[in-house]
Amino acid sequence: MPAKGARAQRTASLTLRYAPVRLQPPKARATQLPVLDVFAIHVIEDEPPAGIEPLEWMLLSSVPTHSPEQALERLQWYAQRWTIETWHRVLKSSCRIEARQFGTLERFVRATALFAVIAWRILYTTLLARLDGELPCEVVLQLVEWQALYCRVHRTTRPPDKVLSLEQAVLWVAILGGYLNRHNDPPPGATVIWRGFLVRHEITEMFRIFNSSS
CATH class of the missing domain: 1.10.740.10 (Transferase Inhibitor Protein From Tn5; Chain)
Incomplete structure:
Protein backbone atom coordinates (compact mmCIF):
# COMPACT_ATOMS: atom_id res chain seq x y z
CA MET A 1 0.00 0.00 0.00
CA PRO A 2 1.56 3.35 -1.02
CA ALA A 3 1.96 6.21 1.41
CA LYS A 4 -0.86 8.74 1.39
CA GLY A 5 -1.05 11.78 3.65
CA ALA A 6 -0.29 10.67 7.19
CA ARG A 7 -0.56 7.00 6.19
CA ALA A 8 2.80 5.30 5.90
CA GLN A 9 3.68 2.85 3.15
CA ARG A 10 3.12 -0.76 4.17
CA THR A 11 2.78 -4.31 2.86
CA ALA A 12 -0.61 -5.97 3.32
CA SER A 13 -1.13 -9.74 3.52
CA LEU A 14 -4.45 -10.69 1.92
CA THR A 15 -6.70 -13.74 1.89
CA LEU A 16 -7.91 -14.55 -1.62
CA ARG A 17 -11.22 -16.18 -2.52
CA TYR A 18 -12.96 -16.64 -5.86
CA ALA A 19 -16.08 -18.40 -7.11
CA PRO A 20 -18.61 -18.31 -9.93
CA VAL A 21 -21.81 -16.54 -8.90
CA ARG A 22 -25.20 -15.97 -10.51
CA LEU A 23 -26.82 -12.55 -10.18
CA GLN A 24 -30.59 -12.58 -10.16
CA PRO A 25 -32.39 -9.61 -11.74
CA PRO A 26 -34.57 -7.36 -9.54
CA LYS A 27 -38.16 -8.53 -9.50
CA ALA A 28 -39.63 -5.04 -9.25
CA ARG A 29 -38.61 -4.02 -12.77
CA ALA A 30 -41.33 -3.84 -15.39
CA THR A 31 -38.91 -5.18 -18.01
CA GLN A 32 -37.46 -8.51 -17.01
CA LEU A 33 -33.66 -8.71 -17.15
CA PRO A 34 -31.73 -11.92 -17.76
CA VAL A 35 -29.78 -13.84 -15.15
CA LEU A 36 -26.12 -12.81 -15.18
CA ASP A 37 -23.32 -15.30 -14.58
CA VAL A 38 -20.08 -13.69 -13.36
CA PHE A 39 -16.98 -14.55 -11.33
CA ALA A 40 -16.52 -13.05 -7.87
CA ILE A 41 -13.01 -12.33 -6.61
CA HIS A 42 -12.69 -11.32 -2.97
CA VAL A 43 -9.59 -10.26 -1.07
CA ILE A 44 -9.44 -9.11 2.53
CA GLU A 45 -6.73 -8.22 5.00
CA ASP A 46 -7.46 -10.44 7.99
CA GLU A 47 -4.87 -8.94 10.36
CA PRO A 48 -4.37 -5.23 9.64
CA PRO A 49 -2.17 -3.11 11.92
CA ALA A 50 -3.87 -1.64 14.97
CA GLY A 51 -6.03 1.34 14.13
CA ILE A 52 -5.83 0.69 10.34
CA GLU A 53 -8.93 -0.11 8.32
CA PRO A 54 -8.40 -3.47 6.58
CA LEU A 55 -7.99 -3.54 2.85
CA GLU A 56 -10.90 -5.31 1.12
CA TRP A 57 -11.89 -5.65 -2.53
CA MET A 58 -14.87 -7.47 -4.01
CA LEU A 59 -14.60 -7.71 -7.79
CA LEU A 60 -17.16 -9.08 -10.23
CA SER A 61 -15.71 -10.08 -13.58
CA SER A 62 -17.06 -11.55 -16.79
CA VAL A 63 -13.62 -13.08 -17.42
CA PRO A 64 -13.55 -16.79 -16.44
CA THR A 65 -11.61 -17.26 -13.19
CA HIS A 66 -10.92 -20.84 -12.15
CA SER A 67 -7.47 -20.81 -10.48
CA PRO A 68 -5.46 -18.74 -7.99
CA GLU A 69 -3.22 -17.57 -10.82
CA GLN A 70 -6.18 -16.30 -12.79
CA ALA A 71 -7.64 -14.60 -9.72
CA LEU A 72 -4.33 -12.85 -9.03
CA GLU A 73 -4.18 -11.68 -12.63
CA ARG A 74 -7.64 -10.11 -12.33
CA LEU A 75 -6.52 -8.35 -9.15
CA GLN A 76 -3.45 -7.00 -10.94
CA TRP A 77 -5.71 -5.63 -13.63
CA TYR A 78 -7.84 -3.89 -11.03
CA ALA A 79 -4.77 -2.52 -9.25
CA GLN A 80 -4.07 -0.44 -12.37
CA ARG A 81 -7.25 1.52 -11.67
CA TRP A 82 -5.43 4.30 -9.83
CA THR A 83 -3.06 4.88 -12.74
Missing part, protein backbone atom coordinates in the same frame (compact mmCIF):
# COMPACT_ATOMS: atom_id res chain seq x y z
CA ILE A 84 -5.99 4.99 -15.15
CA GLU A 85 -7.83 7.44 -12.88
CA THR A 86 -4.75 9.68 -12.81
CA TRP A 87 -4.71 9.64 -16.61
CA HIS A 88 -8.38 10.65 -16.65
CA ARG A 89 -7.65 13.45 -14.18
CA VAL A 90 -4.92 14.83 -16.45
CA LEU A 91 -7.27 14.56 -19.41
CA LYS A 92 -10.12 16.35 -17.62
CA SER A 93 -8.38 18.79 -15.26
CA SER A 94 -5.20 19.68 -17.13
CA CYS A 95 -6.33 19.29 -20.75
CA ARG A 96 -9.81 20.53 -19.73
CA ILE A 97 -11.46 18.22 -22.23
CA GLU A 98 -14.90 18.67 -20.65
CA ALA A 99 -14.75 22.47 -20.75
CA ARG A 100 -14.02 22.73 -24.46
CA GLN A 101 -16.83 23.40 -26.91
CA PHE A 102 -16.09 21.71 -30.22
CA GLY A 103 -19.40 22.29 -31.97
CA THR A 104 -19.49 18.93 -33.76
CA LEU A 105 -18.89 15.31 -32.85
CA GLU A 106 -16.14 15.02 -35.46
CA ARG A 107 -14.17 17.86 -33.85
CA PHE A 108 -14.70 16.34 -30.42
CA VAL A 109 -13.37 12.94 -31.53
CA ARG A 110 -10.29 14.46 -33.17
CA ALA A 111 -9.50 16.68 -30.20
CA THR A 112 -10.04 13.88 -27.68
CA ALA A 113 -7.67 11.61 -29.61
CA LEU A 114 -5.00 14.32 -29.48
CA PHE A 115 -5.51 15.16 -25.81
CA ALA A 116 -5.51 11.46 -24.89
CA VAL A 117 -1.98 11.16 -26.28
CA ILE A 118 -0.89 14.36 -24.47
CA ALA A 119 -2.31 13.08 -21.16
CA TRP A 120 -0.58 9.74 -21.71
CA ARG A 121 2.77 11.47 -22.32
CA ILE A 122 2.44 13.52 -19.14
CA LEU A 123 1.58 10.46 -17.05
CA TYR A 124 4.25 8.32 -18.74
CA THR A 125 6.91 10.94 -18.02
CA THR A 126 5.81 11.28 -14.40
CA LEU A 127 5.87 7.55 -13.66
CA LEU A 128 8.98 6.72 -15.68
CA ALA A 129 11.01 9.33 -13.78
CA ARG A 130 10.04 7.60 -10.53
CA LEU A 131 10.85 4.12 -11.80
CA ASP A 132 14.20 4.80 -13.48
CA GLY A 133 15.38 8.37 -13.09
CA GLU A 134 18.87 7.51 -14.35
CA LEU A 135 17.60 7.08 -17.90
CA PRO A 136 18.66 9.82 -20.34
CA CYS A 137 15.98 12.46 -20.59
CA GLU A 138 15.89 11.96 -24.36
CA VAL A 139 13.49 9.08 -23.80
CA VAL A 140 10.78 11.75 -23.40
CA LEU A 141 12.39 15.04 -24.53
CA GLN A 142 13.82 16.04 -27.86
CA LEU A 143 17.32 17.49 -28.05
CA VAL A 144 16.14 21.07 -28.40
CA GLU A 145 13.68 20.61 -25.53
CA TRP A 146 16.15 19.51 -22.86
CA GLN A 147 18.78 21.98 -24.09
CA ALA A 148 16.29 24.82 -23.79
CA LEU A 149 15.32 23.59 -20.32
CA TYR A 150 18.94 23.51 -19.18
CA CYS A 151 19.65 27.00 -20.51
CA ARG A 152 16.55 28.39 -18.80
CA VAL A 153 17.44 26.86 -15.43
CA HIS A 154 21.10 27.92 -15.56
CA ARG A 155 20.46 31.23 -17.34
CA THR A 156 22.99 30.53 -20.03
CA THR A 157 23.00 30.36 -23.83
CA ARG A 158 25.31 27.35 -23.98
CA PRO A 159 23.70 23.93 -23.49
CA PRO A 160 25.78 21.11 -21.98
CA ASP A 161 27.42 18.38 -24.01
CA LYS A 162 26.13 15.62 -21.73
CA VAL A 163 22.49 14.55 -21.84
CA LEU A 164 20.54 15.24 -18.64
CA SER A 165 19.17 12.40 -16.56
CA LEU A 166 15.42 11.90 -16.71
CA GLU A 167 15.09 12.54 -12.98
CA GLN A 168 16.86 15.90 -13.21
CA ALA A 169 14.95 17.05 -16.29
CA VAL A 170 11.56 16.10 -14.84
CA LEU A 171 12.41 17.84 -11.57
CA TRP A 172 13.21 21.06 -13.43
CA VAL A 173 10.00 20.76 -15.45
CA ALA A 174 8.02 20.24 -12.24
CA ILE A 175 9.62 23.31 -10.63
CA LEU A 176 8.56 25.33 -13.65
CA GLY A 177 5.05 24.04 -12.94
CA GLY A 178 5.07 25.15 -9.31
CA TYR A 179 6.66 22.18 -7.53
CA LEU A 180 8.42 23.46 -4.39
CA ASN A 181 10.95 20.61 -4.07
CA ARG A 182 11.06 20.75 -0.29
CA HIS A 183 12.84 18.03 1.66
CA ASN A 184 9.69 16.15 2.73
CA ASP A 185 7.67 16.73 -0.45
CA PRO A 186 6.53 13.61 -2.36
CA PRO A 187 7.75 13.18 -5.95
CA PRO A 188 6.17 15.64 -8.39
CA GLY A 189 2.78 14.60 -9.68
CA ALA A 190 1.16 14.80 -13.07
CA THR A 191 -0.45 18.20 -12.45
CA VAL A 192 2.78 20.11 -11.86
CA ILE A 193 4.43 18.15 -14.68
CA TRP A 194 1.62 19.30 -16.99
CA ARG A 195 2.03 22.94 -15.97
CA GLY A 196 5.78 22.65 -16.35
CA PHE A 197 5.41 21.18 -19.83
CA LEU A 198 3.40 24.23 -20.88
CA VAL A 199 6.18 26.54 -19.67
CA ARG A 200 8.82 24.30 -21.22
CA HIS A 201 7.04 24.52 -24.57
CA GLU A 202 7.28 28.33 -24.54
CA ILE A 203 10.92 28.14 -23.47
CA THR A 204 11.69 25.75 -26.31
CA GLU A 205 10.06 27.99 -28.90
CA MET A 206 12.07 30.99 -27.71
CA PHE A 207 15.24 28.86 -27.71
CA ARG A 208 14.54 27.92 -31.35
CA ILE A 209 14.02 31.54 -32.32
CA PHE A 210 17.19 32.85 -30.69
CA ASN A 211 19.32 30.03 -32.08
CA SER A 212 17.98 30.46 -35.62
CA SER A 213 18.75 34.18 -35.55
CA SER A 214 22.30 33.82 -34.20
